[in-house]
Amino acid sequence: MSPTHVLVLNSGSSSVKYQLLDMRDSSRLATGLVERIGEQTSRIKHTVAATGDTREQNGPIADHQAALKAVAEELAWDGLGLDSPELAAIGHRVVHGGMFFSEPTVIDDAVLTEIERLIPVAPLHNPANLTGIRTAMALRPDLPQVAVFDTAFHTTMPEQAARYAIDTKIADRHRIRRYGFHGTSHAYVSRETARLLGRAPEDVNVIVLHLGNGASASAVRGGRCVDTSMGLTPLEGLVMGTRSGDLDPAVIFHLERVGGMSMDEIDTLLNKRSGLFGLCGDNDMREIQRRIDEGDAQARLAFDIYIHRLKKYIGAYYAVLGRVDAIAFTAGVGENAAPVREAAVAGLEGLGLAVDGDLNAVRGDGPRLISPAGARVAVAVVPTDEELEIATQTYALVGKGS
Incomplete structure (x- = not known):
């Protein structure tokens, strides 16, 4: 055997x-x-x-x-x-x-x-x-x-999504383009979301929200990634635990010219001292929620900024896909923080998005729907399993060669 x-x-x-x-x-x-x-x-x-x-x-x-x-x-x-x-x-x-x-x-x-x-x-x-x-x-x-x-799942992005609007010769010389990350998670979760809906992955359009200390979103059309929030590096996109996410590039010039900071200091600032941590001193969503419950205004502002950016990406990827069958929350925050899920889709009922309060509050280990019965767009919690995805892909490849 x-x-x-x-x-x-x-x-x-x-x-x-x-x-x-x-x-x-x-x-x-x-x-x-x-x-x-x-x-x-x-x-x-x-x-x-x-x-x-x-x-x-x-x-x-x-x-x-x-x-x-x-x-x-x-x-x-x-x-x-x-x-x-x-x-x-x-x-x-x-x-x-x-x-x-x-x-x-x-x-x-x-x-x-x-x-x-x-x-x-x-x-x-x-x-x-x-x-x-x-x-x-x-x-x-x-x-x-x-x-x-991690980048492989995102190589299907079309050029209009992958290219930055800078001189193409310089971009090509230095390999500057949007690669995306968390690809094994996005691949696994988009496929499991289709399974949860009882449909084939090629028939389903999914927005995947991988929300952990690092966070990324992807637009998946028929099992293929067509856009994702991280770029050349994992710094682009959503507000994260310690990373800033999207930022006006001129902020870097300003910090160097006016703030007197070195490139290494700016790198450390944006990757390790920004995001939720930079906004309120905590990068653990559980601690931030505890502080909000106690009336902490700085924690509330950090949460609101986090949700605002998340909603922008949901709306953007809805537009990119044209039709959305499901939104899937995954990773540590996505799987466990009910207030984040509720806030992320609040006010988006016109797009067919809503969560059922009781279903959203239930904790569970497996994939589950948290949207109301009959909702136009399914909202799901789908635990990621990057190790299983790596093992599955590895075994499939080794099996082909045997």
């Missing part, structure tokens, strides 16, 4: 998230996180999915090679190690694939070179992704390793 297990790795600059799945039924066998890599206070937390039992170890983990060896040891403890004959492939999340990668790709030297060439447009993510890939390849050089790109 052919191997059916897929290990999904998401390598960050100082962390590795992992999940081991059995693709016979898409079930999880183990999940875990290695964090604070390179510090004395490193930690690995490993959970056996079948029992829910969790093991935790604390102590220095020097680098990603040591981190993946620790992951392998934890999996081996459960009889699921990297040397298991059941392991079919390792799937890697790669944030930026540019225009070169529009689908999952078996990793070879040429793929590694191209991912490396994209570092200038993803300096925080692609280097860490590369480190995880190279380490895994060294541990299992005989095993297929597959890259699944």
Whole structure:
């Protein structure tokens, strides 16, 4: 019998998230996180999915090679190690694939070179992704390793959506265009929304709202992305936890010329000290809601700015699609913050959008509708599962080659 297990790795600059799945039924066998890599206070937390039992170890983990060896040891403890004959492939999340990668790709030297060439447009993510890939390849050089790109789902955007209105020669020389991110989530959620409606993805137009600490929206027509809110980098678009989202570019010139800030300082400001955090000092929507309930005006203003930007994108993507069958909320805020969902569609009844207060207040683990019965546009909560999407794409590709 052919191997059916897929290990999904998401390598960050100082962390590795992992999940081991059995693709016979898409079930999880183990999940875990290695964090604070390179510090004395490193930690690995490993959970056996079948029992829910969790093991935790604390102590220095020097680098990603040591981190993946620790992951392998934890999996081996459960009889699921990297040397298991059941392991079919390792799937890697790669944030930026540019225009070169529009689908999952078996990793070879040429793929590694191209991912490396994209570092200038993803300096925080692609280097860490590369480190995880190279380490895994060294541990299992005989095993297929597959890259699944955050940008791939958005490569179907037409040129009028992907191009910035700047000199085309300069844009092409420096690869400046709108790439979009969170693609695995948008792909998974748009497809699951169609399933929830009992329709085929190619028959459904969906606006997907991926609302976490990072946030993005996408317009999906018949299973293909035609527009998305993030751009060259994940900084464009919605108000996020610590990122500004859309901004007049002249603000940057003003901060440099009048404010005396360096480019690095402005970069830090817009990516790490803006968004909800910059507006009210908190980037956790639960804490912001608590402060609103206590009458905090600054928290209320931050929430209102967040919702205002969200509504603008809903309206814009409604216009882009022409017909909208569903709006799907997903990710940490989208799945759990009922006040955000309610506020986002409030006043949009003329577009066929509304939520049922009782349905919206119910918490649940699975996909569910929160719009009133008979609503012209379905409003749904659809939990995302990026790891399952990466595993599914990885296994489908490996299966094709077997």
